[in-house]
Amino acid sequence: MSKQGLLIVISGPSGAGKGTICQALLERDSSFCLxxxxxxxxxxSGEKHGINYxxxxxxxxxxxxxxxxxxxxxxxxxxxxxxxxxxxxxxLAQGRDVILEIDIQGAxxxxxxxxxxxxxxxVPPTLSILQERLTKRGTDSPEVIAHRLNCVCDELSNTSQYxxxxxxxxxxxxxxxxxxxxxxxxxxxxxxxxxxxxxx
Amino acid sequence: MSKQGLLIVISGPSGAGKGTICQALLERDSSFCLxxxxxxxxxxSGEKHGINYxxxxxxxxxxxxxxxxxxxxxxxxxxxxxxxxxxxxxxLAQGRDVILEIDIQGAxxxxxxxxxxxxxxxVPPTLSILQERLTKRGTDSPEVIAHRLNCVCDELSNTSQYxxxxxxxxxxxxxxxxxxxxxxxxxxxxxxxxxxxxxx
Numbered sequence: 001m002s003k004q005g006l007l008i009v010i011s012g013p014s015g016a017g018k019g020t021i022c023q024a025l026l027e028r029d030s031s032f033c034l035x036x037x038x039x040x041x042x043x044x045s046g047e048k049h050g051i052n053y054x055x056x057x058x059x060x061x062x063x064x065x066x067x068x069x070x071x072x073x074x075x076x077x078x079x080x081x082x083x084x085x086x087x088x089x090x091x092l093a094q095g096r097d098v099i100l101e102i103d104i105q106g107a108x109x110x111x112x113x114x115x116x117x118x119x120x121x122x123v124p125p126t127l128s129i130l131q132e133r134l135t136k137r138g139t140d141s142p143e144v145i146a147h148r149l150n151c152v153c154d155e156l157s158n159t160s161q162y163x164x165x166x167x168x169x170x171x172x173x174x175x176x177x178x179x180x181x182x183x184x185x186x187x188x189x190x191x192x193x194x195x196x197x198x199x200x
Numbered sequence: 201m202s203k204q205g206l207l208i209v210i211s212g213p214s215g216a217g218k219g220t221i222c223q224a225l226l227e228r229d230s231s232f233c234l235x236x237x238x239x240x241x242x243x244x245s246g247e248k249h250g251i252n253y254x255x256x257x258x259x260x261x262x263x264x265x266x267x268x269x270x271x272x273x274x275x276x277x278x279x280x281x282x283x284x285x286x287x288x289x290x291x292l293a294q295g296r297d298v299i300l301e302i303d304i305q306g307a308x309x310x311x312x313x314x315x316x317x318x319x320x321x322x323v324p325p326t327l328s329i330l331q332e333r334l335t336k337r338g339t340d341s342p343e344v345i346a347h348r349l350n351c352v353c354d355e356l357s358n359t360s361q362y363x364x365x366x367x368x369x370x371x372x373x374x375x376x377x378x379x380x381x382x383x384x385x386x387x388x389x390x391x392x393x394x395x396x397x398x399x400x
Contacts, residue, residue, distance in 0.1 A: 123392075126400040156397065159389035166387050177387055184384035187366050187377055189359035192323075197356065200326040 012122030041079035212322030241279035
């Protein structure tokens with residue numbers, strides 16, 4: 001029996017610190033694979049094609065949709081984001097654990113198509129701390145920030161759609177919780193190797 | 201909102217090392233409460249009333265059943281074992297995590313009555329190692345050992361009834377996995393404190 005890897009979906013609101021947490025996870029355990037999303041949004045300063053995102057045009061994105069090459073895709077604030085299917089499927093089949101860092105629309109799509117995926121919702125410590133972070137970041141207008149805060153409250157009104165909620169109070173603590181979740185999920189009945197027990 | 205503790209049920213076959221693992225868990229984290237079962241079997245050498253078990257007669261055990269004072273009870277090899285309800289219910293309500301070390305019949309009863317309980321099945325590394333352990337222990341006849349090994353195979357033919365399976369290859373590793381499971385379970389939506397997020 002070849003062992004399928006775990007699909008770990010890290011989601012949560014803008015400003016929750018998804019990117020930082022995913023980088024910290026990869027630094028602590030190099031056996032994880034990080035899926036690189038494709039997007040139609042323009043690169044921000046310092047972002048690299050193939051590392052942070054695959055930056056593609058709207059026509060190219062549409063072609064990927066038409067050819068069913070995306071595991072999920074979503075429109076977030078006028079830009080499209082999607083997860084290339086082939087990379088994820090191949091790595092999981094090789095027994096590698098794959099991390100997806102995606103917005104909540106995409107995360108819920110993944111969970112529908114691949115229920116054994118583990119959906120972790122990263123929560124800022126408090127709503128007021130999130131507001132402070134978004135304000136300090138200075139990339140959004142007060143109206144956009146107000147809209148984002150509203151969205152978070154909506155997203156947290158139905159927590160039962162997430163497998164786990166991890167509070168990002170400190171990177172160290174959040175990473176520790178996610179590592180515990182991954183260890184625990186590997187003890188699920190699905191991953192038990194009966195043959196090894198019987199004949200090992 | 202007062203926080204309910206976790207009910208952690210450690211089960212598994214005779215010889216899996218349940219007692220050793222529970223003791224190690226308690227030594228590493230003194231915030232856990234261990235539920236003490238009552239039983240009609242006579243004390244083994246060194247066992248103390250109120251510490252290892254409450255040793256009671258068959259009539260007393262029947263009274264506990266009749267008065268609905270047991271959370272579960274089961275007959276295992278001609279002896280009765282049961283979990284006093286009041287201790288568990290009180291500690292959980294105080295927000296304490298309670299560990300139950302019980303056989304699989306009782307564990308499945310708990311899971312039916314209290315689905316949010318976490319059922320961890322402790323698995324010996326392999327069937328042949330279990331056979332070796334039971335033989336070395338010298339408390340069972342070859343027939344009883346053969347029967348026990350058969351039971352284990354039955355118990356592992358339907359793993360989906362357990363929440364987690366933890367292989368007891370070393371005490372250190374098994375305890376590490378159980379601690380990860382407990383951390384992970386505290387990140388379940390059920391335990392998320394929305395009020396704290398909104399107003400904290």
